Amino acid sequence: MRLPDLEAWATFATVADHSSFSAAATAMGVSKATVSKAVARLEASLGQSLFHRTxxxxxxxxxxxxLAERAQRMLAEAVAAEEAAHDAASAPAGRLRVAAPMTFGVTHVAPLIAEFLAAHPAIEIELALSDARVDIVAEGFDVALRIAELPDSSLRARRLRSVASHIVAAPAYLERYGTPRHPGELGDHRLLGYTNVTGPWRFRGPGGAEVAVRASGPLAANSGDSLMPALIAGLGIARLPDFILGDALNDGRLTEILPEWRPAPVGLHLLTPPSPLRPARVEALIAFLSERLHD
Structure with a gap:
């Protein structure tokens, strides 16, 4: 049996990740000529070009x-296998990249990360907060938290809890435009939209009745927090989760409407790359976040 040229595949994955022969050579600690020869060797073996060079x-x-996606998975699994063997004989150590939604990351994840680091002084964490959907594998994240209904994918996913949303408006808006009594009336109102969640607003009400409404109005944004000033100023109605609404409901700046028609809750999921091999530091963080963020 002819064995694959694993060194060439690993080199190809690194070049694809850095989009540069020179950067890949620096990352690998070898010469640019060594990188070029490895990629050329792989191209010759496959009988096709892997890069456009200008x-x-x-x-x-x-x-x-x-092929680059497969090569990067191969390299990640090889690295994970070596790290798992090393970690078996030592305490969790090394660097982790973690992705989380912006507001939830600030209010819920960041305090937990501080607690986790205090208990694991040999671990370093890079926390990336963004409401955009990141490509975990391509961007090199070890763990990601995502609040959404997940499409089918090769990623490993664990549902931690449900996240409830509320339909809210400022008293000034309701005084000016009236209070809708049924989700079907929302189509006549000014709705503030969250662009990272596509599709209509879906409701389940008395007797299991279901209604879907398309959001349309003066403002749409990819950050729930950025809707709050317009919402409090009385410019529209929004659907937002508890961790964004904060104290605005309790202190009267916002009023919940349609309480008997609940928006369908979404799940908080913990995602990891598809490889079943994970270093001890990743396993430690997964166990910690799963325990603390579970229902």
Missing amino acids: SRRLTLTEAGKP
């Missing part, structure tokens, strides 16, 4: 794109 840019060919 004086200014290096891009993957159509054939190279799916």
Whole structure:
């Protein structure tokens, strides 16, 4: 049996990740010539070009794109296998990259990360907060928290809890435009939309009745927090979760409407790359976050 050229595959994955032969050589601690020869060797073995090369840019060919994803998974699993063997004989250590939604990350995740680091002084964490959906594998994240209904994918996912949302408006808005008594009336109102969640607003009400409403209004944003000033100023109605609404409901700046028609809750999920091999530091963080963020 002819064994695969694993060194060439690993080199190809690193070049694809850095989009540069020079940057890949620096990351690997070898010469640029060594990197070029390894990629050329792999291209010769496969009988096809993996990169488009110009004086200014290096891009993957159509054939190279799916192969790069496989090569990066191969490299990640090899690294994880080595780290797992090392971790078995030592305390969790090393660097972790964690992704989380912006507001939930600030209010819920960041305090837990501080607690986790205090208990694991040999671990370092890079916490990336964004409401955009990140590509965990391509961007090199070890763990991601995502509040959404997940599409089918190869990622490993664990549902931790449900996140409830509320339909809210400022008293000034309701005084000016009236209070809707049924979700079907929302179509006549000014709705503030959250663009990272596509599709209509879905409700379940008395007797199991279901209603869907398309959000349309003066403001749509990819951050729930950015809707709050317009919402409190009385410019519309919004659907937002507890961790964004904060004290605005309790102190009267906002009023919940349609309380008998609940928006469908979404799940808080913990995602990891598809490889079943995970270093001890990743397993430690997964166990910690799962315990603390579970219902």
